[in-house]
Amino acid sequence: MIEVRGLTKRYRSTLAVDDLTFEVRPGVVTGFLGPNGAGKSTTMRMVLDLDRPDAGEVRIDGRPYRDHARPMRTVGALLDAKWVHPNRSARRHLQWMAAATGLPATRADEVLELVGLTAVAGKRAGTFSLGMAQRLGIAGALLGDPPVLMFDEPVNGLDPEGIRWIRTLMQGLAAEGRTVFVSSHLLSEMALTATELVVIGRGRLISHGPTAAFVDGASGSSVLVRSPAITDLVPVVQAAGFGVTPDPSGGARVTGASTEQIGELAAAAGIVLHELTQVRGSLEEAFMQITGGDVEFTAGGPPPRPPVPGAPAPGPAGTHRSEVQR
Amino acid sequence: MSAVAAERIKLMSTRSPWWTSAVAVVIVIGLTAVVVATWSPADGSVPFAVSGYFATFGMVVVMVMATVSVTSEYRFGTIRTTFQAVPNRTAALLAKAAVVVPVAGVVGLLAGFGSWGVAWLISPTSMSLSTGAEWRVVAGIALVWAVGAVIALAVGVLVRQTAGAVTLLLVWVLLVENLIGLIPRVGADIQSWLPFVNATNFLTGGGGDAGAVPSMSTMHFGPWGSLAWFAGVAVVLMAIALAVANRRDA
Known part of the structure; x- marks a missing residue:
């Protein structure tokens, strides 16, 4: 003890x-x-x-x-x-x-x-x-x-x-x-x-x-969804009672939903999807959620710089995307 | 006591303490042999103190052995394991001293009698061991090296880094204490209070032509008083080192 x-x-x-x-x-x-x-x-x-x-x-x-x-x-x-x-x-x-x-x-x-x-x-x-x-x-x-x-x-x-x-x-x-x-x-x-x-x-x-x-x-995970008609999809998902936040990739993040649920919603509304990914929260993300950014990342590196035009946007750090695209 | 047993295993189970101890003995005996062997009748008779001429040289090597026994523990992190086993840090560090200091003394004894022995073999007439002053030169090396080891351990605990501790000891023993005498008027007076000058005074002071430090005439103590002063400095330094080790994070 x-x-x-x-x-x-x-x-x-x-x-x-x-x-x-x-x-x-x-x-x-x-x-x-x-x-x-x-x-x-x-x-x-x-x-x-x-x-x-x-x-x-x-x-x-x-x-x-x-x-x-x-x-x-x-x-x-x-x-x-x-x-x-x-x-x-x-x-x-x-x-x-x-x-x-x-x-x-x-x-x-x-x-x-x-x-x-x-x-x-x-x-x-x-x-x-x-x-x-x-x-x-x-x-x-x-x-x-x-x-x-x-x-x-x-x-x-x-x-x-x-x-x-x-x-x-x-x-x-x-x-x-x-x-x-x-x-x-x-x-x-x-x-x-x-x-x-x-x-x-x-x-x-x-x-x-x-x-x-x-x-x-911690893995109260979210679903990343990208669609050419994202502005049509968001109200549909919200109407189904899921929380939606914008994702840096241009898509949307839906919390509390499974990929199946979002896929079916999109199909019912006739909306084309380009990506539908289960995003499992990493420990770091869990920390972010629970503590509101009260985490000291000692691995550090220089502070984030404004993105270089034309360069691919870096993905969110510490995120593991499982391959459930359909 | 178990902590002492552990320190004995630690000191004996790596090669460097054996090597440094051997080097210390060989240096003192070897250099004494060279001096006595090249002594010609034209130089007069061989002074008895030749036996202790190189004591400081060997002592510095033994002090390096002693200080490294502490700094290597900090270097490799084993000091934390040591304190894990014996959380009373004073006890843990005194256990180390209880092993290292006698080893330094025994090595000093070998060096003292070894260098006298080799001088006696080459020049038996001038090296007969009889007076108290002569015994001091020969056997006293053991005491001086033991006290020197205490100082080296304390410095090791305080500095914690091998390079720093060794440099500090070398500069202190070989340079500072000799060069301070160069300061006009006050230099010699300061020098007479310095611990290693007193150690030399114990070995060869009051014993005739000992080839001792230039300022020997201004010493405040006789031979045994000098040894007590030298030991006192060592004890004070060790007390400071123990207090610091107890206070800070391991």
């Missing part, structure tokens, strides 16, 4: 984490979702007492992290797979961690076996691929056989097999009754892994509840 109460962290002028309150319960995988720069890693570092909060507190199984005598036996964490000395072997890396938390050196070999790194235990960690490094990090998290586990973006950069392995592992750990808290910026990944979701944007809590509910809300 992780309890976060009023957690706040300020870096000079930016508020990285803003009065965050939530609970992570045992027995299920809880996803920690937010775009890059939302404050997920900062929050996790504060859970581990690595960063000092400006306000608020975190309790793990009822006590602050530093009040646990052997904290690695209570909380196992993988925050960054690159946190290893490249010239130290995987086995020695785990052995010093085991020693630091009062476990026998043989425990290192047990967890290496568990993550399937026995064959490379003596190799320098610097030679590991990202997938192997990730496994080594997970071995470190499992070292103390802790009831609480925390993973920061564990599937980033992994191949499909590695992703599936981690997903299965996390669900298995939760099924054993452990508290599993895992962050990601990908809603699609969290939808597959997590039962509960804690969603943050710009350091603030956006939603906290079952994953299914959030996914439904």
Whole structure:
């Protein structure tokens, strides 16, 4: 059980984490979702007492992290797979961690076996691929056989097999009754892994509840429709009770409708369609909807410039169009 | 204690501490051997302090080993794993000191007795080890290097970057403390308070022609007072480093 109460962290002028309150319960995988720069890693570092909060507190199984005598036996964490000395072997890396938390050196070999790194235990960690490094990090998290586990973006950069392995592992750990808290910026990944979701944007809590509910809300999807007779179509669609907003492409976006419904409406009115596309809201769009643009996109790039005449208009960022044109 | 055991594994499980320690010993012994071997009767008899001439040289190498044991943890992020395992940062960093400082002392002991031994082999008559001052030159290197390691660890914790910490230590030990003596009138007086000048005063001060720093006559302390002052500076620096490490984000 992780309890976060009023957690706040300020870096000079930016508020990285803003009065965050939530609970992570045992027995299920809880996803920690937010775009890059939302404050997920900062929050996790504060859970581990690595960063000092400006306000608020975190309790793990009822006590602050530093009040646990052997904290690695209570909380196992993988925050960054690159946190290893490249010239130290995987086995020695785990052995010093085991020693630091009062476990026998043989425990290192047990967890290496568990993550399937026995064959490379003596190799320098610097030679590991990202997938192997990730496994080594997970071995470190499992070292103390802790009831609480925390993973920061564990599937980033992994191949499909590695992703599936981690997903299965996390669900298995939760099924054993452990508290599993895992962050990601990908809603699609969290939808597959997590039962509960804690969603943050710009350091603030956006939603906290079952994953299914959030996914439904987030993909309260819309239909993009283009037609040479768009001005005739819009009143027809509105008359059927759907909301319509103009789309930058010159078409219209209909919310709350399916492509079937719009297609039938258009056919009934005898209107030609050039495009009819189900637009599934991305996580970023969901954030936009829920928070009214309260999202900090750290990926950045220069601010949007006025469109160059003649150049194709860029599509809306972060939108995935499924191919349901007819 | 488990934190100390972890630090011992960390220090021993990469090659660079072994290499730097070996280099420190070899440099001191090798250069002493060269000096004693090329000494001709025309130069007079070999001064006993020759055994400690290159102590500073080796100490700088050991200090680099000590400071890198901290800065490499910041470089590779393992310091966070360390603090995860031992959230009491004072305890975690003192555990590191409890490993690195004795290692520096043992390496100093090897260098001290090694350089005396090689000088004694070449020129047995002038290198007989008997007086307290002579013992200080030979065995004292261990104490000086141990204290130097404390300073290096503190600098590593404060600076957190290898290049910065190493540069700072080299410039401080090899340049600043020597060149400050060039300032007219006040230079020598300032110099007599500087920690590494005092370390040298402990090794070779009051022991006859020791080839010591030019301003040795103006020292405020005797040899053991100098060592205490040197150690005091190290303790104060370490206390500051621990306070800073506890306050800031890892």
